Amino acid sequence: MSFAWNAVGHMVVANIAYQHLKPDVREKVDTLVTYMQQQYPDMSAFVHISYWPDAIRYQKIETFTHWHYIDVAFSDDGTQLKNLIDSDNAVWALKNIEMVVNNEGANPYERVRFLSFLTHIVGDLHQPLHTVSRISAALPDGDRGGNDYYVFYNDTKVNLHHLWDIGVGEFDGDTSQSHINAITQSIISRYPESYFATQVNQLDPESWVKEGMNNAKQYVYDTPQNQTVTSEYIEKGKEVSEQQAALAGYRLAKILNKLLGSSLHWH
Numbered sequence: 001m002s003f004a005w006n007a008v009g010h011m012v013v014a015n016i017a018y019q020h021l022k023p024d025v026r027e028k029v030d031t032l033v034t035y036m037q038q039q040y041p042d043m044s045a046f047v048h049i050s051y052w053p054d055a056i057r058y059q060k061i062e063t064f065t066h067w068h069y070i071d072v073a074f075s076d077d078g079t080q081l082k083n084l085i086d087s088d089n090a091v092w093a094l095k096n097i098e099m100v101v102n103n104e105g106a107n108p109y110e111r112v113r114f115l116s117f118l119t120h121i122v123g124d125l126h127q128p129l130h131t132v133s134r135i136s137a138a139l140p141d142g143d144r145g146g147n148d149y150y151v152f153y154n155d156t157k158v159n160l161h162h163l164w165d166i167g168v169g170e171f172d173g174d175t176s177q178s179h180i181n182a183i184t185q186s187i188i189s190r191y192p193e194s195y196f197a198t199q200v201n202q203l204d205p206e207s208w209v210k211e212g213m214n215n216a217k218q219y220v221y222d223t224p225q226n227q228t229v230t231s232e233y234i235e236k237g238k239e240v241s242e243q244q245a246a247l248a249g250y251r252l253a254k255i256l257n258k259l260l261g262s263s264l265h266w267h
Contacts, residue, residue, distance in 0.1 A: 007051040008171040008180065009245060013123040014050035015184040016249025017256065020193070025260045032112040039109070047180060049116040050123065067093035067117065068124050069145055070209055071133035074217065079135050084142050090121050090130065091205045097121070102259045119252060125205055126248035128220050128240075129161045131212030146220065152228040163229070164220060167245070168237025191246040200250045203258075208251075215240055 021029065029046050036043045036052070043049050053064065070089035073081045100106050100114040124130045133142030134149065143149045146160030153163055166172055173179050193200055202208075219240050223229050229237075 006165050006171050007054070007175050008173060008183070009127070009165065009167055009241075010050040010054075010120060010123045011047040011175060011180045012171065012183050012187065013126070013245050013248045013252065014047045014119050015180055016188060016246060017119070017252035018046050019184070019188070020250060020253035020257075022257050022261055025257050028260045029115070029256065032108060032115055035108045036112045036116065045177075046119075047177075049112065050119045052113075052116045053120040064093075064117070066090075067121060069130040070125075071142060071145060072131055072209060072213060073133055073135050073142055074213060075135040076217070076221070077136050079137050079140055081135055082141070084133050084135075090125050091209060094118065094121050094125075094205050098255070098259060101256075118255070122252045122255065123245075123248050125208045125212065126244040127164055128212040128215040128244070129164050131209045132216045134216075134221060149221070150226055151223055152226070153234075160220065160223075164237070164241070167241035168229075168234050170238040170241045170245075187242045187246050191243055193250050196247060196250065200247065200254065203251055203255055215244070 018026065018029070033043065033046055033049060036049050040052065040055075043052060053068070057065065066086040066088045067090055070091050071084040071086070073084050075081055097114045097118045100111060101118055103111070106114075129146040131145075133145055135142050139148055144161075146164065147162075149160040150157055151160060151163065152158075153169075171183070173183075219236055222236075223233050
């Protein structure tokens, strides 16, 4: 399973969330980030810790690999479905992580690692191909979240998962703060919190998985295998990716404001 959103996508989600944190929560988050920075000097801000769970995979730390996704099977050609969901999946991980982030007695070095995973997984679960695996006659064990579904994009053969990790081109470019801020502002101005009405208050990851399935069926797989994606598909893909990044950011802020906002414990 490849990485969810790319670093740019994760940083944008974190940046949107950070702008919507309550002042006291932002202060707590900034303090926790200093513990991460002691061990990973590049991780100097909340937006940076959003991609740390992918960074550790480059160190061949695979223990948490299943935390990045949940493979809910679906088929559109009548092939028999099977259960592809790992016991340690993204939804399971989030529920366990929240308790650590919420625990003021926890070691701050561990807490910030779990804060990093929380930030990352909320982002992952809003990338539709981190929620599904398409079963077909050709791939009866599923396409691993689009990793085995190939298309042509910019004259290059890529898998669908990679294409959606880059937001169908929306999250191309460098990870400079100015670039992240520019994309963030563009997304927030197009999709303010009010755009989603009560949907932003839906903080149950199970419901995000259902949204991911709907997006996968409606938009993601709406392009034939081994053919060039159309300009209409790219345009729609960018739009869906922007909306999903915005939703992820607003929801992440709400979760962190609840978890860290007061001494009241959130369940």
